[in-house]
Amino acid sequence: MGADEKAVQEARFTVDPVVLELGRRFVDAGFELSLVGGPVRDLFLGRASPDLDFTTDADPDQTLAVVRGWADAHWDIGREYGTIGLRKGGHQIEVTTYRAEAYDPDSRKPAVAFGKDLVADLERRDFSMNAMALRLPDLELVDPFGGLSDLHAGLLRTPGAPELSFSDDPLRMMRAARFASQLGVGVAPEVQAAMTEMAERITIISAERVRDELVKLVKGASPRAGIDLLVETGLAERVIPEIPALRLEADEHHRHKDVYQHSLTVLEQAIGLETGPDGPVPGPDFVLRFAALMHDAGKPATRRFEPGGGVTFRHHDVVGAKLVKKRMKALRFDNDTIKAVARLVELHMRFYGYGDAGWTDSAVRRYVTDAGPLLERLHRLTRSDVTTRNQRKADRLAFAYDDLEQRIADLAEREELAAIRPDLDGSQIMAILGIRPGPLVGRAYQFLLNERMENGPASEDEARDRLLQWWAQQPEAGDEGGSTPRQDTAESEER
Incomplete structure (x- = not known):
């Protein structure tokens, strides 16, 4: 028995019974049915395929007649292209009429014509390894274009x-x-x-x-x-032209890291830091991976040659975040994904300098707050961004980031870092200052948030004293005849 024949025999043993059951229904109704495309390829690869795709000589109306009463649910959203979708147990199934389709060179949509021949249908498919079929219910392999050999190769x-x-x-x-x-x-x-x-x-x-x-x-x-x-x-x-743009021209007088290859290495290293399903960043995580790939997108626009022969990329993080946001909008990504990737790109340089100068507790709080729910991804992106061959430098940066993560953990034990808020809320601010809702409340709130960042948690009395000291320096404090906040409140009650 040859290798291909052996592979076919092994694949037949792993076919789900629902495949054979559906095949018998079509044959009993006088039609052909074959498992086709990715599910067949994945059988030979030993991979589980999330969906089951079939092809048939039955037209969509005939397909509906065969599956009605057998499928748990069915829908015909792809009917004009010959596809009927259905659900059976835990399986998502698509049954598509044999196709003979062609695209207008200037059109995005296919002009579909239904066919009657399985081989002609397979010839219309994208790649030979996806142009294999198992004819049902006998599981006969139909492979006219050498897909199995290509798969092995x-x-x-x-x-x-x-x-x-x-x-x-x-x-x-x-x-x-x-x-x-x-x-x-x-x-x-x-x-x-x-x-x-x-x-x-x-x-x-x-x-x-x-x-x-x-x-x-x-x-x-x-x-x-x-x-x-x-x-x-x-x-x-x-x-996505920002990626090839990273291949900056080599200059023998201005040597610098290959940004394109560096970005691919960062991507691979970030993948290596993804976690299992129960970890903080389960892989594959698109946001982390795409941020790693695009983190230096701002470098081509910010590259400057210095008189001494060096190369700088000042503010490439900020410029890169804007470029990433623009590109992802053009590709119709959802707003949450755009914001997450762009924010990681914007923050990826924040850590540098920590190892040399150290950070105050205030700086650590701001790092955590600015990252928000992206903190675990930012940890991994920052670590992945170290691709230097200088082992001493790599060890120094790794040690510094270990230290930063420990600082974050220590502060988190003492404070609620994940949800830093001012020590007074908006209602308390308005009551103490005797002011109505509006921008002034926001300014006071931001002042107290900065105080919380700089000095850590404070008691309500301490926060109130700080707020009143801040208020005394604001031009609005003299409004309404220069009355104090307490007087404002009393006067409003009397009125």
């Missing part, structure tokens, strides 16, 4: 000419980079050449679809491989 090829495949759906070029990250596979030379030649076509794809592929790539097992492929083919220039 770890190589991405297209069923037909790559130029035609990428013309049909340019997003497949992004998908190639995603598979390089997720599966650790290489790309056939003709595929990479077509990606390079046709990179401009990615611009017709919606930002949302590009974003989704980018997220899957970054969360993959080897995102460095996928990012390198995007950069080498020119796709990154069209999708």
Whole structure:
């Protein structure tokens, strides 16, 4: 028995019974049904596939008739493309009519025509390793384009000419980079050449679809491989140009670290610091990973050559945060994710200098407060940003950050660092000062917050005395005839 035949036999033993059950229903109704694409590929990889995808010669109405009464639920949101979705037990299932589809060169949407032939349907798929099917219910492997061999070789090829495949759906070029990250596979030379030649076509794809592929790539097992492929083919220039911009030109008189390679190393090191599901940063964590990749995005715009031969990147953290926010908005990320990544980029330089000068308790409090719920990610991003080959320097920075984390832990034992608030709330401020809601209350609140940061917790009486001392220096304190806060309150009660 050959290796491929043995792999087929082993895969058959791991097929879920629900697959065979659905296959029998379609065959009994006079139709063909095959498990297809990613689930088949994952069977041969020994991976669990979260979804089950099937293809059939039945049209959507006929598919609905077959699954009605068997599926726990079904929906037809993809009906115009031939896809019926359903749920059976814990399985999410999609059944799609055989396709013969083509994209208008200037359109983002496919023009779909239904077919009647399984092999013709497989030829329309993105890569040969995804163009395999198990015909049901006998589990006969249908592999007309050598997908299983490509899977063993770890190589991405297209069923037909790559130029035609990428013309049909340019997003497949992004998908190639995603598979390089997720599966650790290489790309056939003709595929990479077509990606390079046709990179401009990615611009017709919606930002949302590009974003989704980018997220899957970054969360993959080897995102460095996928990012390198995007950069080498020119796709990154069209999708996320801040990354290739990190490849700053070498200058023999102004030597400096390769920012692009440094960023990829930081990304890999950050991945190594992700935790298990019960830890503070369960992996794969997109926010941490993308912040690590983009943390130096502001360096190209801020690079300056100094007279003595050095290179500076002043304020690249602030500039980078703005660039990251702008790019993520263009890719239609949600606001919470944008804010989190941009905030990490903005804060990633905050730690430096701690080891040389040390920080007051006030500075430690501000560090924790500014990071907020991102603190654990910031810890990991800051540690990952050390890529120096100078072991003494690396050890010194690691020791300094160990010390900072211990300082944070010690303060957290004595104070509620995770939720620092002023010692008086807004209602107390208004009662003590005899003022109404408005900007003045906010100023007083901010003053007390700064006092809390600088000096730690205070009693209510201490906070009240500080507030009154601050109030005496404010121009508004003399309003209403120069009355004191107590007098203001008394007068208002009399009125």
